[in-house]
Amino acid sequence: MPEHTYERVAFFSGEKIPLEMHKARMVQRVHLRPVGERLAVLTSTGNNTFLLPNRDVFLDMLTDSGVNAMSEAQYAAMLLADDSYAGSETYYRLEKTVRGFFGLPYFLPAHQGRACENILATAYVKPGDYMVTNYHFTTTKAHVTRLGGLVYECVSDAASETESTDPFKGNYEMAKLESFVDRTGTEKIAFVRIEAGTNLIGGQPVSLENMREVSAFCRRKGLRLVFDASLLADNLYFIKTREKSCMKRPLDEIVLEMCSLMDIIYFSGRKLGCARGGGLALAHEKDYRKLRDFVPLFEGFLTYGGMSVREMEAMNVGIQETLDIDVISQTPLFVEALGEELQAKGIPVVTPFGGLGCHLDAMRFIPHVPQEQYPAGALGSAVYLTSGCRGMERGTMSEQRNPDGSEHLSTVELLRLAVPKRVFTLSQLKFVADRLGWLYEHRDLIGGLEFEDEPETLRFFLGRLRPVGDWQQRLADAFRKDMPSGL
Numbered sequence: 001m002p003e004h005t006y007e008r009v010a011f012f013s014g015e016k017i018p019l020e021m022h023k024a025r026m027v028q029r030v031h032l033r034p035v036g037e038r039l040a041v042l043t044s045t046g047n048n049t050f051l052l053p054n055r056d057v058f059l060d061m062l063t064d065s066g067v068n069a070m071s072e073a074q075y076a077a078m079l080l081a082d083d084s085y086a087g088s089e090t091y092y093r094l095e096k097t098v099r100g101f102f103g104l105p106y107f108l109p110a111h112q113g114r115a116c117e118n119i120l121a122t123a124y125v126k127p128g129d130y131m132v133t134n135y136h137f138t139t140t141k142a143h144v145t146r147l148g149g150l151v152y153e154c155v156s157d158a159a160s161e162t163e164s165t166d167p168f169k170g171n172y173e174m175a176k177l178e179s180f181v182d183r184t185g186t187e188k189i190a191f192v193r194i195e196a197g198t199n200l201i202g203g204q205p206v207s208l209e210n211m212r213e214v215s216a217f218c219r220r221k222g223l224r225l226v227f228d229a230s231l232l233a234d235n236l237y238f239i240k241t242r243e244k245s246c247m248k249r250p251l252d253e254i255v256l257e258m259c260s261l262m263d264i265i266y267f268s269g270r271k272l273g274c275a276r277g278g279g280l281a282l283a284h285e286k287d288y289r290k291l292r293d294f295v296p297l298f299e300g301f302l303t304y305g306g307m308s309v310r311e312m313e314a315m316n317v318g319i320q321e322t323l324d325i326d327v328i329s330q331t332p333l334f335v336e337a338l339g340e341e342l343q344a345k346g347i348p349v350v351t352p353f354g355g356l357g358c359h360l361d362a363m364r365f366i367p368h369v370p371q372e373q374y375p376a377g378a379l380g381s382a383v384y385l386t387s388g389c390r391g392m393e394r395g396t397m398s399e400q401r402n403p404d405g406s407e408h409l410s411t412v413e414l415l416r417l418a419v420p421k422r423v424f425t426l427s428q429l430k431f432v433a434d435r436l437g438w439l440y441e442h443r444d445l446i447g448g449l450e451f452e453d454e455p456e457t458l459r460f461f462l463g464r465l466r467p468v469g470d471w472q473q474r475l476a477d478a479f480r481k482d483m484p485s486g487l
């Protein structure tokens, strides 16, 4: 492991600038289309940033999932992959790493995070059962409700405050958990879930102290505790830098303690490990045997679980690199740098800054757009129009409708501008901040969206929307006035 520079190197000028401990040796050409073309693309792709072709996107800030820049060691490992259906050396290498990293004895591979959720829900959720969680994730909830299950959230009240100083907004409110379990009874609870780096509330972490409390409660009550470790890298960085008792502890020790509190851990290898894949680590043989049978059924044979062996090799190295503070600090420090640029322009962003990306608070950015018109989605289309950058709606559009068909209004309406690891430069982030500054000054022009094609499941992925009125044309005209090249 290289020697760390984190917190040991500072600018003599006193400027707070995140210093990259890597250099780029392969790059990808990107394109910035003029605003007229951006409007045409937006219209033809139903105002859904998931449907934009990458060739029309300048900075792809949709997600970090599967698009973090890999290290040279990851690429090198891919060449060593052992391609066999059963018993590949690659699998055994990955199994050893997963066991060592999480400290749990059993491992099951799966093709990505939601595949693990499918296996978990299929194994444990019966109609009327609950998954209790700090906060839901889109695919997690969809798998539970698809089987007739229900989701109950116990996240602290701070989660809904987009402007806050609470360092661990992803924490469980223990009183909520305890009273829910008392009311409902343990037999109706399929499992309790902790999501690291809570995605939908702005990449907000859970403290180790809170994990200990939840685990102790679950053990007392005999409840199965599941840990979604997809966003573990960011969460680990925040534990190390925000939780006093952990500041001097080595990263591997923190991870091992955290994981020793859990019964089952699953992860998206598109996030944790900076590759493309996933898997489950399990503490108990009983759970392992129950879940194991679903792997050949849904994923593939037990020694590849739907992943290419090359990706498994990359994930193997990527997981080990999670224990390097210079690697895991990169996204949070860049998120902070972008967040501070935006704050200086008065733009409402989620604080404290979290992991994953910078999150714009759409309800404060465009308070005149009602939640029924998807303010975070509308802001996403306005951001693309004025910058060529795409973010992801994390609000009401990402929710499922209530069983009676009414809208389930989200607690928060966020536009996430993801900052995948090692992908963007500071000047690119400054460009985003500059265009957002222009947009904020013209925010009165932004209107809402309405569905023209609304899928029943996970509608935010493939749904198509249209603007309410002609606000996008007016926004594009105003932009061209100030930036005659349209760029």
Ligand SMILES: Cc1ncc(COP(=O)(O)O)c(C=O)c1O
Pocket: 065, 112, 113, 114, 115, 137, 139, 195, 199, 228, 230, 231, 267, 268, 269, 270, 271, 277, 278
């Ligand atoms: C917290 C969390 N859980 C689960 C998933 C699903 O993982 P995947 O996209 O690999 O299916 C994601 C993906 O973004 C996630 O952020």
